[in-house]
Amino acid sequence: MREIVLDTETTGLDPNSGDRVVEIGCVELINHIPSGEEWHAYLDPERDMPAEAYAVHNLSEEFLTGKPLFADVFEAFLAFIGDDRLIIHNASFDVAFLNSELARVGDTRILMDRVTDTLALARRKHPGSPNSLDALCKRYGVDASERTTHGAIIDCNLLASVYIELIGGHQAHLELASGARPEADGKASVTRVQERPAPLPPRLSATERAAHRAFVATLGAETVWKKYVDDPDANEGP
Numbered sequence: 001m002r003e004i005v006l007d008t009e010t011t012g013l014d015p016n017s018g019d020r021v022v023e024i025g026c027v028e029l030i031n032h033i034p035s036g037e038e039w040h041a042y043l044d045p046e047r048d049m050p051a052e053a054y055a056v057h058n059l060s061e062e063f064l065t066g067k068p069l070f071a072d073v074f075e076a077f078l079a080f081i082g083d084d085r086l087i088i089h090n091a092s093f094d095v096a097f098l099n100s101e102l103a104r105v106g107d108t109r110i111l112m113d114r115v116t117d118t119l120a121l122a123r124r125k126h127p128g129s130p131n132s133l134d135a136l137c138k139r140y141g142v143d144a145s146e147r148t149t150h151g152a153i154i155d156c157n158l159l160a161s162v163y164i165e166l167i168g169g170h171q172a173h174l175e176l177a178s179g180a181r182p183e184a185d186g187k188a189s190v191t192r193v194q195e196r197p198a199p200l201p202p203r204l205s206a207t208e209r210a211a212h213r214a215f216v217a218t219l220g221a222e223t224v225w226k227k228y229v230d231d232p233d234a235n236e237g238p
Contacts, residue, residue, distance in 0.1 A: 003029040003116075004080070005087045005163065007155040008094045009057040011045050015100035020045035021070060022059050024098075025152025026080055027160055029087070032167070034160055039080040040153050042067045058149040070101045078107070086110070087163050089133055089155075091117035118159060121166045133158060140165040 005027040012019035022045050028037040042064060049061040088094050091112070099109045122131035126139070133155060137144040142161045147154055204212075216225040 001031050002082070002084045003032070003087055004082075004084050005029060005156045005160045006081070006094060007088070007152040007159065008097055009059060009150060009152055010097055011047060011053050012050055013093075015097045018047065019097070020047060021097050021101050022049075022064055023057065023152045024073075024077060025154075025156045026077075027153070027156040028080075029160060032164055034157070038153060038156075039077065041073045041077070043070050043073070044068065056150050071105045074102065074105055074107060083114070086115045087159065088115055088117060089159050089162075090119045091115045116163075118163050118166060121163075125166060133162065136162045136165075140169075 007025045008021050009023035010019050010021050020043075022043050024039075024041050024043070026039040028035045042059070044064050044067040046069070049059065049064070054060060095110050095112060095115060102109060118136075119131055122136055129135070129139075134144060134147070136142070137147075137158055140162055142158055142165075144158055147158065216223065219225060
């Protein structure tokens with residue numbers, strides 16, 4: 001199963017007022033495990049950078065000027081995410097901005113039915129608690145020390161760890177590790193369980209087996225235990 005953890009940085013809060021996307025980060029998960037494949041781009045928003053937004057992500061107008069336009073990279077972006085499920089924190093924000101950018105280049109919209117919103121997951125799992133990405137990292141012991149400012153790829157990798165905890169935590173890792181591992185083509189290879197080469201020796205002593213037979217004899221000839229006492233192989237474990 002392929003999923004894409006996605007994050008954006010923007011010039012503000014409202015795409016309808018002229019705010020633009022300035023950074024997109026994507027991290028690929030195969031069976032909930034990061035595969036190492038990422039897609040990332042800084043974008044020239046063709047406008048100024050408000051001080052409030054700069055304080056969040058530290059991306060200046062000077063740094064972004066001359067970077068690719070969204071129109072230059074959107075085909076590569078759409079090719080990377082494909083039709084797979086998107087994992088986004090506060091998804092309505094990012095999807096609204098991406099759809100605004102896609103509308104500018106005349107391309108299709110991203111539909112919310114292919115999106116898992118980890119903020120909604122967290123609110124259901126921890127009602128009444130802080131559920132920002134920072135708060136969830138603290139809750140689940142995810143090391144966020146490198147997150148001095150918001151950054152799309154850093155946030156994607158943190159969110160990938162948080163997402164695993166939200167859907168089952170280490171148990172999901174154990175199930176995957178014991179049963180399958182992702183290959184380069186995205187398919188899972190199953191590890192077959194080998195049969196024991198020789199049976200384990202009986203764990204009951206001869207005295208204990210004799211005592212059990214004597215007890216079963218007191219239960220009468222019709223007792224179901226009589227069948228197992230009369231069939232010595234039935235009592236021997238693997």
